[in-house]
Amino acid sequence: MVAPKLRFDGFDSDWTLDSIGAVISNKSKKYDPEKSEIDFPCIELEHLSQQTGEILGTVSAKDQKSIKNVFDENSVLFGKLRPYLRKFAKPEFQGVCSSEIWVLTSKKMQPNFLFQYVQTDGFSELTQIQAGSKMPRADWNIIENSIFFIPSKLEQEKIASFLISVDTKIEQLTKKESLLREYKKGVMSKIFNQEIRFKDDDGSEFPEWEEKEIGNILKIGSGKDYKHLSNGN
Numbered sequence: 001m002v003a004p005k006l007r008f009d010g011f012d013s014d015w016t017l018d019s020i021g022a023v024i025s026n027k028s029k030k031y032d033p034e035k036s037e038i039d040f041p042c043i044e045l046e047h048l049s050q051q052t053g054e055i056l057g058t059v060s061a062k063d064q065k066s067i068k069n070v071f072d073e074n075s076v077l078f079g080k081l082r083p084y085l086r087k088f089a090k091p092e093f094q095g096v097c098s099s100e101i102w103v104l105t106s107k108k109m110q111p112n113f114l115f116q117y118v119q120t121d122g123f124s125e126l127t128q129i130q131a132g133s134k135m136p137r138a139d140w141n142i143i144e145n146s147i148f149f150i151p152s153k154l155e156q157e158k159i160a161s162f163l164i165s166v167d168t169k170i171e172q173l174t175k176k177e178s179l180l181r182e183y184k185k186g187v188m189s190k191i192f193n194q195e196i197r198f199k200d201d202d203g204s205e206f207p208e209w210e211e212k213e214i215g216n217i218l219k220i221g222s223g224k225d226y227k228h229l230s231n232g233n
Contacts, residue, residue: 008162011155020126021144024114028103029070031096033062041095042068045079048087048101053115053167063097066165068096069103076104076113078118080138083127083221090115102140110153112160122148 004015031040037126041058049056061068071077072094079087081100090111097103117123126146132167149158190196200206 008155008158011151011158013152013155015149015151017147017149018108019144020146020148021152023108023148024104024106024144026102026104026140026144027209028075028105030068031061031068031205033064033066033068036062037213040070041093043077043089043095043097043101045087045098045100047080048077048079050090051067051086051119053089058095060202063202067099069099069101070094070096071103074105076111076115078102078104078127078138080127080140082136083124083138084123084136086119088115088118100137108150108153110156110160113156114162116160 040061041057042064043055043060047056047058048054071091073092075091077091077097079085079100080102087101091162095231104114104118105111109117123143126143128136129142130139150156187196198206
């Protein structure tokens, strides 16, 4: 038994020690596109963004040729091929995915807590043990025998809720950054095309831009130039 140093108010019970294999399962039903009459959204490895949990798209399961793994809203996906890429997701829909993607479920862990757990450095390190070289794959036989601490389901919900709110804030800031970068590119284009002109502090117009050859105002330095400057000469 162990109690972490950082706790939310109202939680004081110990976390229990268990093996990953006793808590998390990577077993899933199979889907054969040639035999099934039902179509599902299909997630391939390229549809999982690296380290963000974002699902970049899906394709029709019926259009695929290979056997797929089945998942639902309570599943967490983790790409076992090249695990160092840290591709994971928690779909909010039913579907199928590549056999190179684990479908993780748990009866002892809340789905959102499980989703946060697979993002930890500890889990990532386990996935990269004896993973091969050319086409490295995470080895579940190694992972399932590893032990870890797990809180009560109520504390799992609290932790997951907090971390999800952090994820949401990160997503909002990332979108804001992207929009600002696009805005800057648009403004720069207009400035250098002189579609936008600034005025001096007194409100007067700046002089007209002069047209010159780039070679007359810029110089491409060489290694010797930088060595000269670094010597203080």
